[in-house]
Amino acid sequence: MNINSLPEASHDAPAVRRPRQRVRVGVLGCADVAYRRMLPAMAAEPAIDLVAVASRTPEKSARFAAGFGCEPVVGYEALLERTDLDAVYLPLPAALHQPWTIRALNAGLHVLVEKPFAVSLAEAEQAVALADARGVLMMESFMFLHHAQHAAVRKMVDEGAIGEVRVFTCDAGIPPRPADDIRYQSALGGGALLDVGVYPIRAARLLLGDELEVLGSCLRIDREREVDLGGSALLCTPGGAGARLSFGIEHAYRSTYALWGSEGRIEIHRAFTPPEQHPPVIRLERQNHVEELTLAPDHQFARIAAAFARTVIEGAGFARHGEDILRQAALVDAVRSRARRVDAAAVPALTSRTDRP
Numbered sequence: 001m002n003i004n005s006l007p008e009a010s011h012d013a014p015a016v017r018r019p020r021q022r023v024r025v026g027v028l029g030c031a032d033v034a035y036r037r038m039l040p041a042m043a044a045e046p047a048i049d050l051v052a053v054a055s056r057t058p059e060k061s062a063r064f065a066a067g068f069g070c071e072p073v074v075g076y077e078a079l080l081e082r083t084d085l086d087a088v089y090l091p092l093p094a095a096l097h098q099p100w101t102i103r104a105l106n107a108g109l110h111v112l113v114e115k116p117f118a119v120s121l122a123e124a125e126q127a128v129a130l131a132d133a134r135g136v137l138m139m140e141s142f143m144f145l146h147h148a149q150h151a152a153v154r155k156m157v158d159e160g161a162i163g164e165v166r167v168f169t170c171d172a173g174i175p176p177r178p179a180d181d182i183r184y185q186s187a188l189g190g191g192a193l194l195d196v197g198v199y200p201i202r203a204a205r206l207l208l209g210d211e212l213e214v215l216g217s218c219l220r221i222d223r224e225r226e227v228d229l230g231g232s233a234l235l236c237t238p239g240g241a242g243a244r245l246s247f248g249i250e251h252a253y254r255s256t257y258a259l260w261g262s263e264g265r266i267e268i269h270r271a272f273t274p275p276e277q278h279p280p281v282i283r284l285e286r287q288n289h290v291e292e293l294t295l296a297p298d299h300q301f302a303r304i305a306a307a308f309a310r311t312v313i314e315g316a317g318f319a320r321h322g323e324d325i326l327r328q329a330a331l332v333d334a335v336r337s338r339a340r341r342v343d344a345a346a347v348p349a350l351t352s353r354t355d356r357p
């Protein structure tokens with residue numbers, strides 16, 4: 001991509017910050033996930049100074065600032081104009097991620113962006129090209145990747161616990177949210193694929209590798225609100241291992257995956273959002289043998305906050321995160337573009353009742 005064609009790329013942009021010991025972080029948006037999960041982790045991280053939090057409204061920024069001992073700021077631009085920051089954490093609605101990331105990059109700030117990084121591959125490409133040109137870190141906040149349970153699963157697979165991997169299945173779903181939730185607003189990048197579908201896609205990449213092809217998919221569409229409420233996708237590796245992924249925002253809660261191999265099967269529950277006190281359990285099935293391995297709890301938000309700060313301070317390894325963002329966005333685009341779109345209101349819902357004679 002030609003860097004001169006980037007929106008808002010500016011030649012006299014402020015210098016990129018290069019902190020040496022601690023990263024001074026500002027927060028763009030008083031989001032629920034920020035309050036409950038990421039800001040407590042950042043406030044406890046020795047390599048991070050939580051400096052300021054911005055909201056569109058003074059009441060919210062004051063509440064967040066009081067909760068985390070930092071300064072309240074009204075307006076996102078005002079936060080980016082500060083000279084006492086090295087980085088921002090960006091938990092805005094999905095459609096605002098890339099535009100505000102571009103502004104933060106132009107302000108010389110490193111960015112930790114909530115998932116999904118962008119609403120399309122084209123948007124992600126623009127931001128990654130700018131970040132590469134400026135030498136700035138952008139990291140997509142897939143905190144689950146930092147939880148030790150997945151490294152334990154990979155080690156078991158690498159050691160041959162289930163033989164050759166044939167199939168990966170993964171489900172991520174949450175119950176319906178209040179009607180005014182960002183997930184139901186098409187203009188804000190709502191919908192199940194971008195909100196929860198990105199988890200099974202990222203997990204499939206983690207466990208099956210980055211050469212996955214999307215063979216087909218379906219999305220249940222709410223025509224009135226113009227968002228998808230759920231869906232499924234079928235992918236495969238060049239070697240023919242399959243991935244069956246399902247996701248939704250009108251579902252009983254589910255957050256699980258399984259790997260089925262030539263000699264056994266591994267399954268974990270609470271794959272994406274285990275609370276920090278939760279001891280994860282890996283279930284291994286082999287012929288005539290079932291084993292449950294209980295691991296020590298791990299705090300994935302603390303780990304991603306530390307990993308972000310460490311990478312900024314080291315000043316190296318930025319490109320890998322850009323490539324990761326692009327691979328993820330490409331697969332999400334492929335699931336969307338291959339999808340058979342079904343009108344959620346057009347067909348009566350299936351229930352457990354059977355009306356057959």
Ligand SMILES: NC(=O)c1ccc[n+]([C@@H]2O[C@H](COP(=O)([O-])OP(=O)(O)OC[C@H]3O[C@@H](n4cnc5c(N)ncnc54)[C@H](OP(=O)(O)O)[C@@H]3O)[C@@H](O)[C@H]2O)c1
Nearest residue numbers: 029030031032033055056060091092093094114115116182
């Ligand atoms: N990594 C994870 O575990 C995880 C978990 C949940 C969510 N997420 C992601 O985090 C992001 C935020 O999710 P959330 O559930 O925390 O959302 P949320 O509570 O609705 O927060 C979104 C924030 O965006 C700001 N905003 C700016 N323009 C807005 C608009 N037009 N409408 C509504 N809000 C607007 C608001 O902050 P101000 O009012 O202060 O300006 C609002 O608090 C999403 O990308 C989501 O996918 C990640």
